[in-house]
Amino acid sequence: MVKVILLIIFAGAALYFALRLFLVHRGMDTAGRALSEISGMPEENRVLKSEIPDRHLEGLLEKINENLTELQKYRIQYKAQETALREQVEEISHDLRTPLTAILGYLKMMDRESLEAEDREALEVAVKKSETLQGLIQQFYELSQVTSENFRLEAERLDAAKLVRECCLAYYEVLEQRKLEAKIEIPDGPVWISADRNGLERVISNLLKNIERYAVSEFYVILYSDGGRIRLVFGNDIELDMRRENPEKLFERFYMGSASRSRGGTGLGLTISRHLVEGMHGKIHASYQERKGKDYLEIEICIM
Structure with missing residues (x-):
């Protein structure tokens, strides 16, 4: 018991x-x-x-x-x-x-x-x-x-292909003075998206200015369209010392890489671009690419 x-x-x-x-x-x-x-x-x-x-x-x-x-x-x-x-x-x-x-x-x-x-x-x-x-x-x-x-950014229906084309034409003379070899691929027809016109135009201008300042000999701008979403890619060849830097740091406020110090960069243009893209519910990121023995800085924007 x-x-x-x-x-x-x-x-x-x-x-x-x-x-x-x-x-x-x-x-x-x-x-x-x-x-x-x-x-x-x-x-x-x-x-x-x-x-x-x-x-x-x-x-x-x-x-x-x-x-x-x-x-x-x-x-x-x-x-x-x-x-x-x-x-x-x-x-x-x-x-x-x-x-x-x-x-x-x-x-x-x-x-x-x-x-x-x-x-x-x-x-x-x-x-x-x-x-x-x-x-x-x-x-x-x-x-x-x-x-x-x-x-706040005001979204409207706009033709991304037309806007990118106009921005590239506006920078044509400046980029030509640098004697840069260009590759621009933009669809012939309209590419409709919902975005803030002034904001997107400012982003494109900032990235073209970035190319004008840091490209060594060539650059490319490619617009991809995928069912209401766009991918906009800006790339340019870079100096060897830039490859050692973290590309995502380029979006940090006042960050200036080694090349920026000698070319008048402020470290603000890409920071502003990031805020504008994210304000349009998009994404922006940077990466280094290697093609045919040359290094490239590539910045890609995705917007619905």
Whole structure:
């Protein structure tokens, strides 16, 4: 009789601990899923809660919640600093654009024919440097715009083939001056997509400017159409030292590779392009390709 009682006690204890272990495991799984959700939506300021009365699990969750609270404070501070910096950049850019535009206007109004050769050369340098500065200020302003929480792109039905063709023609003279061998493949008929016209045009212009600045001897622009989705590929041969760099870093703000430092790059054009493409629910990525013994930088855009 005693053995039966002991057996019942042991069986009950085993059942209790098994059930307790099951509940603890389930509670940890639930907390793990909740932690993943909280990490994905930090702005909601949620905390982890224990579904079972277990002091060890509750103690662990309490420590995690303390860390989540601290991280939330840092996120709020970082977001506030980013917003303040963006607003300051926007204000400074706006304040600089007006007087710089006036300076450029006066420089271009000057009578070049009445100047000595040396003075004309100095004037051309001043105009060129002013235009470069104007471009930099414009990029800072655009970056502050596309990273703003209130920035929105308006989708419309547009012919991607026509837009790409027009942008390439607009850059034809500049690219021809670089004596670059071109390969452009665009469908003859219309390729209809839903996208923001100004945003997509800006992206294409940025990538063509990137080619103009860094291509060694040749480039290609290819537009693929696949049932309402487009793939737009920009590629150009590159110098050997660029191959050592991570291509995805090109989209980081202010990132400049070794070639950029000697060719006037700002590290903003591709960052702006990334924000614009993602704002149109598209994707953009960069990679290195090797063809016929030459290295190429290839940037591909996918937009529905």
